[in-house]
Amino acid sequence: MDPADRARVEAWLRYGDDLGLGPYYRSRATQGTAAEPELGAQFGSAPRAMAAATPARASAPALGLAPKTSVSGSQPAGGAAQKSAQAAASVLPVIAGPSLFEAADRIENDTLEHIRADIGDCTRCKLHKGRTNIVFGVGSMKAELVFVGEGPGHDEDLKGEPFVGRAGKLLTQMIEAMGLRRQDVYICNVVKCRPPENRLPEKDEITTCSPFLYRQIDVIRPKVICCLGSCASQTLLQTTQGISRFRGEWFDFRGSKLIATYHPAYLLRNPNAKGEVWKDLQKVMSVLGLQPKRK
Numbered sequence: 001m002d003p004a005d006r007a008r009v010e011a012w013l014r015y016g017d018d019l020g021l022g023p024y025y026r027s028r029a030t031q032g033t034a035a036e037p038e039l040g041a042q043f044g045s046a047p048r049a050m051a052a053a054t055p056a057r058a059s060a061p062a063l064g065l066a067p068k069t070s071v072s073g074s075q076p077a078g079g080a081a082q083k084s085a086q087a088a089a090s091v092l093p094v095i096a097g098p099s100l101f102e103a104a105d106r107i108e109n110d111t112l113e114h115i116r117a118d119i120g121d122c123t124r125c126k127l128h129k130g131r132t133n134i135v136f137g138v139g140s141m142k143a144e145l146v147f148v149g150e151g152p153g154h155d156e157d158l159k160g161e162p163f164v165g166r167a168g169k170l171l172t173q174m175i176e177a178m179g180l181r182r183q184d185v186y187i188c189n190v191v192k193c194r195p196p197e198n199r200l201p202e203k204d205e206i207t208t209c210s211p212f213l214y215r216q217i218d219v220i221r222p223k224v225i226c227c228l229g230s231c232a233s234q235t236l237l238q239t240t241q242g243i244s245r246f247r248g249e250w251f252d253f254r255g256s257k258l259i260a261t262y263h264p265a266y267l268l269r270n271p272n273a274k275g276e277v278w279k280d281l282q283k284v285m286s287v288l289g290l291q292p293k294r295k
């Protein structure tokens, strides 16, 4: 392998280890070398190469994964077999791997405690400089419903808990209107540290921090993920489209159903949008079999 490519591969592996993905790589290191030529040939896009080595998930078609074509078992002979193998190799790495975790499989026996421990006293992105507390997430690890916001604000940063300010109070009201309690759901954000002046998280910050969110979702395995606002929904859906283009629609996401709605902070500024959000929440309630709270 070219020394420059090797250095890049090693850098990705260190990054994966840093995120607690060591077991993922090590388990695949014993699966033979079939994927390694693809890793080298594809390099320039390490996540794509890892996607090629990753078993297809239930949501793979939605993500554009080409089906793996087996080259084992009954094989045509001679040149036909070679052509078949070449065809199989050619369909593997076609997925666009937008992030390390999008391409990675679930980590076996992962827990919220492991994820929090892996975050540690994190300095992986520049948001660490201004934070008071890392805001990991709160709620039931058996939640059927996970709310994902963009990042902590002032109150959340001070308390170390997501959605505790004015927008958080509104979110709590929304949850209760659905017939749930705050402790019945799980609430977290795309980035775990407060962006300065409550600005939106930047792309490099999202890329660095979002793998922890993916792991949280993988551990909880909720029936429904409700993205609050454009940052969360664009991050999880890997799109740059505005939220109004897809708000209220259902998507598949790593085995869960995903819906996007407006952020409670937006509702504080635009109370007229509450009706639209309530319609979205009613869709969630329908999937979860919930009845609205009786007054």
Ligand code: SF4
Residues within 6 Å of the ligand: 119, 122, 123, 124, 125, 126, 127, 128, 134, 191, 192, 193, 205, 208, 209
């Ligand atoms: Fe680390 Fe995430 Fe905080 Fe950045 S936002 S310092 S990646 S915990």
